[in-house]
Amino acid sequence: MNIYCKRSIVKLIVFLYLRMTEQGHRVENMNYCYFESPVGKLLLTGNKLLENLYFPLGKTRVEPGKDWTYNPEKFMDIILQLEAYFKGELTRFDLELSITGTDFQKKVWQELVKIPYGETIFYGELAKRVANPKASRAVGMANGKNPIPIIIPCHRVIGKDGSLTGFGGGLNVKKRLLYLEKKYKKQ
Secondary structure (H helix, E strand, O other): OOHHHHHHHHHHHHHHHHHHHHOOOOOOOOEEEEEEEOOEEEEEEEOOOEEEEEOOOOOOOOOOOOOOEEOHHHHHHHHHHHHHHHOOOOOOOOOOEOOOOOHHHHHHHHHHOOOOOOOOEEHHHHHHHOOOOOOHHHHHHHHHOOOOOOOOOHHHEEOOOOOOOOOOOOHHHHHHHHHHHHHHHHO
């Protein structure tokens, strides 16, 4: 490999590093743990605060990086609240989160946490709530980029005809989460 090729590789690495930190990606060591839930083994990740919740199947599935640190103690409060949620004892999470996204995405996610437990709304309604009634598709895209599903309850948004539409953990998981909430809400 000649000197020009080596310089190009170094420049590319520096560029990618700067680009990742600029876009909010974490470059430092990531903590993680697993939580066994009724919808599968969830992967929780973050440094100081929870940054991501991943499902075991579906398009958002992720494996821990080689440099990540298994650290369940870091996630104890989250685990306790998830346990209470899945038992029907908790209807609203009270956690500090580290969320990375565009201003529009964050606005959508802020509205998601306002959807009451056991209830659903349409994408069009969510678009109205973010003061952009014609942005159903953009709202759907932001919903799909939600880094912390369940806790930020994107599963509570459904199609205008009542159908279950897109969900990072798979439609079966979305269906189970909605069923669980309706079941406990009736009690």
